[in-house]
Amino acid sequence: MRFLVLSRNATLYSTSRLVLAARSRGHEVTVADPLDFHIVVSRRRPSMFLGDRPVPRADLVIPRIGASITNYGLAVVRQFDMMGVPVLNTAVAIARSRDKLRAMQLLTRKDIDVPRTVCAKTPDSVDLALKFIGGAPAIVKLQQGAQGIGTMIAETPQAVTSLLETLWAMGQDIILQEYIAESKGRDYRAIVVGQRVVAAMRRQAKQGEFRSNLHRGGLGVRVNLDKRYCQAAISAVRVMGLEVAGVDMLEGRDGPKILEINSSPGLEGIERTSGVDVAGAIILHAERFVMRKSKRTAKKDLVLEQERRNRRIRQPVHFANGG
Numbered sequence: 001m002r003f004l005v006l007s008r009n010a011t012l013y014s015t016s017r018l019v020l021a022a023r024s025r026g027h028e029v030t031v032a033d034p035l036d037f038h039i040v041v042s043r044r045r046p047s048m049f050l051g052d053r054p055v056p057r058a059d060l061v062i063p064r065i066g067a068s069i070t071n072y073g074l075a076v077v078r079q080f081d082m083m084g085v086p087v088l089n090t091a092v093a094i095a096r097s098r099d100k101l102r103a104m105q106l107l108t109r110k111d112i113d114v115p116r117t118v119c120a121k122t123p124d125s126v127d128l129a130l131k132f133i134g135g136a137p138a139i140v141k142l143q144q145g146a147q148g149i150g151t152m153i154a155e156t157p158q159a160v161t162s163l164l165e166t167l168w169a170m171g172q173d174i175i176l177q178e179y180i181a182e183s184k185g186r187d188y189r190a191i192v193v194g195q196r197v198v199a200a201m202r203r204q205a206k207q208g209e210f211r212s213n214l215h216r217g218g219l220g221v222r223v224n225l226d227k228r229y230c231q232a233a234i235s236a237v238r239v240m241g242l243e244v245a246g247v248d249m250l251e252g253r254d255g256p257k258i259l260e261i262n263s264s265p266g267l268e269g270i271e272r273t274s275g276v277d278v279a280g281a282i283i284l285h286a287e288r289f290v291m292r293k294s295k296r297t298a299k300k301d302l303v304l305e306q307e308r309r310n311r312r313i314r315q316p317v318h319f320a321n322g323g
């Protein structure tokens with residue numbers, strides 16, 4: 001098969017692992033930077049160029065779209081979809097999961113638990129917002145945060161108010177969230193591939209820190225994820241409509257609380273910690289995905305052909321001599 005990996009840099013750990021995994025299974029792989037594509041918008045004939053050449057032929061596009069290029073990256077993914085090239089994670093699904101507030105709204109609609117969260121825009125509503133999430137300490141998050149940067153804890157109502165006022169004055173979109181104290185600086189990351197948890201780890205924040213991100217000095221530990229946590233992760237990914245994702249969960253008093261769903265999860269920390277060949281699992285799923293898609297397309301073509309034939313049979317026959 002021919003895979004096209006959309007990634008800004010072929011030497012990144014996750015990208016190079018996917019390339020190696022695909023090549024070792026006999027596939028052709030191209031890595032292309034989403035920002036190098038020229039999108040041609042044209043009625044009934046969507047197309048794209050990579051530099052001045054037509055896009056490489058691919059049976060499947062595997063997007064690895066970083067937060068910094070979300071808009072253009074998703075436009076490229078969408079264009080592939082419009083051109084009839086299957087994509088492993090669709091643009092709609094990636095966009096859904098990347099918008100923290102939208103993701104939480106969708107999860108709770110399906111009865112999946114998340115920390116209590118409030119989104120507010122005006123300083124008048126801080127007291128009410130705090131009341132709703134059970135008071136201070138509270139978590140304040142920038143909607144555009146990543147790797148733990150932009151996630152803060154405010155210990156008192158006064159700290160919450162001044163933090164929010166500052167961030168609002170700076171034009172930031174923020175969310176206010178209940179602090180899950182019982183998680184004690186720990187969270188779980190599960191990698192879900194095709195409705196199955198293929199690897200998991202627990203991350204423990206370093207001393208004096210509540211954020212457990214590995215980029216913030218957290219330590220990853222191999223775990224056998226409890227069934228309830230596996231189920232929550234799989235359900236969350238299904239609600240987003242993703243084929244491949246990393247799910248971050250906190251250990252709440254009543255079970256898992258979903259923090260975030262990442263459509264381009266980093267593979268380095270999880271592969272090193274869990275010892276699982278996650279890239280291999282993704283490629284294996286990609287193969288099945290392509291086969292399923294092509295079977296479906298073949299079936300559709302068959303139905304269309306049958307309909308065409310039936311239409312031809314039903315048409316009245318005209319005889320030249322009027323008989």
Ligand SMILES: Nc1ncnc2c1ncn2[C@@H]1O[C@H](COP(=O)(O)OP(=O)(O)OP(=O)(O)O)[C@@H](O)[C@H]1O
Nearest residue numbers: 115139145146147148149151178179180211212213
């Ligand atoms: N409501 C909460 N209660 C307790 N701890 C929290 C809460 N929200 C976040 N944390 C901690 O802070 C860390 C970073 O938070 P979050 O995942 O929201 O940030 P992020 O910048 O989106 O990170 P990522 O790189 O995983 O996208 C979490 O891994 C968790 O350890």
